[in-house]
Amino acid sequence: MKNKSGRFINLEEYVSINGIKQFLFHRGTSDDNPVLLFLHGGPGSVESLFTQAFQEKWEEIYTVIHWDQRGAGKTLMKNLNALPTMDLMLQDLFEIIRYLKKKYNKNKVVLLGHSWGSVLGSVFIKKYPEEVAYYIGVGQVVNMLENERVGYNKVKQLMEQEGDKKSIKQLESIGEYPGEKIVFNKEFSHKISRIRKLQGKYNLSAKIDLSFWKTVFKSPIFKFSDLIAFMKMFKANKEIFNFLGDFNLDNELAGYKVPIYYILGENDWQVPYTIAQKYFEKIDAPNKEISIIPDAGHMAMMDQPDLFFDALLKINNVEMKNH
Missing domain, CATH: 3.40.50.1820 (Alpha/Beta hydrolase fold, catalytic domain)
Structure with missing residues (x-):
């Protein structure tokens, strides 16, 4: 049926x-x-x-x-x-x-x-x-460590190509990333979410935006x-x-x-x-x-x-x- x-x-x-x-x-x-x-x-x-x-x-x-x-x-x-x-x-x-x-x-x-x-x-x-x-x-x-290194370098490269000084400044303010070893503490979680935001600006990562939430709210479950x-x-x-x-x-x-x-x-x-x-x-x-x-x-x-x-x-x- x-x-x-x-x-x-x-x-x-x-x-x-x-x-x-x-x-x-x-x-x-x-x-x-x-x-x-x-x-x-x-x-x-x-x-x-x-x-x-x-x-x-x-x-x-x-x-x-x-x-x-x-x-x-x-x-x-x-x-x-x-x-x-x-x-x-x-x-x-x-x-x-x-x-x-x-x-x-x-x-x-x-x-x-x-x-x-x-x-x-x-x-x-x-x-x-x-x-x-x-x-x-x-x-x-x-x-995971290589992921973050490669993703960081990619967004930095695109920012430099675009001459996007504001974003470069934001990236630099995050400090060393991802470091020698990933430890998911509060500090690293804060860094990763800032990186994702900057990657999102260049369409390099998934965006949690309005259309994301619209899809969620429309779900039958x-x-x-x-x-x-x-x-x-x-x-x-x-x-x-x-x-x-x-x-x-x-x-x-x-x-x-x-x-x-x-x-x-x-x-x-x-x-x-x-x-x-x-x-x-x-x-x-x-x-x-x-x-x-x-x-x-x-x-x-x-x-x-x-x-x-x-x-x-x-x-x-x-x-x-x-x-």
């Missing part, structure tokens, strides 16, 4: 996962489609509220599941004291995949990780490759408590930010047992696509493909929804052929 949204699958639910109730949002057109689990960014910044901005076409080829992670969104508001560590996150993800496989009668799921979600996804597929059909990295993080969760994001994810500060995929072998696909925005200098592109060349996997989307930044699926979908469709077709 179809529902108001006209989607065969349209479900919001809280599921008992790893000792707490966690929020899942399912959308799709057929039980036969592969199940794609979307790992949001942040840490702590849910993307279940943005589905209507990019996902409609995806639902023709995948059953798309958004999970508000521990320490984020609706899951955080239900469990204010159940805060994430990397071990808990990996266990949560493992149990959610098990739950989805059973619910949709699948052997494996497709994992799509965006930004911080690409960190969680990359670590997970190394640990549990047998659970995942293939992995899609979007705004793929490889090395939006509640005002989601805003409270957004404000609690940094405090709730302290442990995860510490993990992220030291994260570097180059510290281990780039061998994977599942096919790897990257979809990167050519204007993404928040998580510079050039770093992921370089790492991609080293990857050894059963299959691998990279798509670089023109005129798209860190939120590539929202910046260029049609081109992003074309990249997804291509991946889906390759995987269908291979199986």
Whole structure:
């Protein structure tokens, strides 16, 4: 039976996962489609509220599941004291995949990780490759320290080209950035938000502006408590930010047992696509493909929804052929 949204699958639910109730949002057109689990960014910044901005076409080829992670969104508001560590996150993800496989009668799921979600996804597929059909990295993080160095140098270069003395002055007033090691304390969080603002001015990073909030408020699943969760994001994810500060995929072998696909925005200098592109060349996997989307930044699926979908469709077709 179809529902108001006209989607065969349209479900919001809280599921008992790893000792707490966690929020899942399912959308799709057929039980036969592969199940794609979307790992949001942040840490702590849910993307279940943005589905209507990019996902409609995806639902023709995948059953798309958004999970508000521990320490984020609706899951955080239900469990204010159940805060994430990397071990808990990996266990949560493992149990959610098990739950989805059973619910949709699948052997494996497709994992799509965006930004911080690409960190969680990359670590997970190394640990549990047998659970995942293939992995899609979007705004793929490889090395957090390198990210910030490259992104800083890019915005500085553009300011100098433009002769934008005011912005250069603002950049210089931040002081040394990012330093030798990233420690997500108050001082660094303040610096990073100032850097993002300046990068935003040059369309190098995702903007939290009026259109961002309009999309949030229009979401069919939006509640005002989601805003409270957004404000609690940094405090709730302290442990995860510490993990992220030291994260570097180059510290281990780039061998994977599942096919790897990257979809990167050519204007993404928040998580510079050039770093992921370089790492991609080293990857050894059963299959691998990279798509670089023109005129798209860190939120590539929202910046260029049609081109992003074309990249997804291509991946889906390759995987269908291979199986």
